[in-house]
Amino acid sequence: MAVRRSPVTWGLVLLVVALVGLGTAVAVWWPLSGAGERIRVTATVVKPASCGKKELDQVEVTVDGKVRTVPLDGCGHRERESVDVLLPADTSGDFTVQTAGAVSDAAPLSQRLETLMLCLSGLAGGFYVYLISKPVPRLISAG
Incomplete structure (x- = not known):
């Protein structure tokens, strides 16, 4: 029998997903300063x-x-x-x-898209690890 996740575990998973999404939005849309460049x-x-x-x-x-x-x-x-x-x-x-x-003071669009892709790949990797760490339910019954 598979172990059921408690509501607290799902809440933590959703919290992490929400924080990663918020971090991604901040990384993409927050104007990066060009301090020291110009x-x-x-x-x-x-x-x-x-x-x-x-x-x-x-x-x-x-x-x-x-x-x-x-x-x-x-x-x-x-x-x-x-x-x-x-x-x-x-x-x-x-x-x-x-x-x-x-000349624009903001980061170029390509740099922002690279940051977005990096965040999304990290999120996908974390979700993959979460999926493979779940116990696999047995489909074949003994008997």
Whole structure:
């Protein structure tokens, strides 16, 4: 005869499933911070470029207390215009800045989907272990 699970055991199983589902939702939809990756600063356009040519605007930006002139990944700004830009993590050599509105601060969709698939595979593996740990009822009677 198979051992019946008590209501408390089913309640714990449902609680674990609910917590894993909640954790998955938080992992997928919670905006992940890009701390340390990019810094938002204000730059001033010093040399605008025409969008018809393959040139980039040149902007002045303050990096570690020093004013540097770097290319802006864009064109068509006016001279002396203030633009919010994102600095890359490594500003030691030559680099190009991007306008802050052109780049998303959230994690890419592919990273969120990878997290979702990881959570779902863990849930499926846990459910599989739960299923194989149950005693198998005997279908053949002795006699």
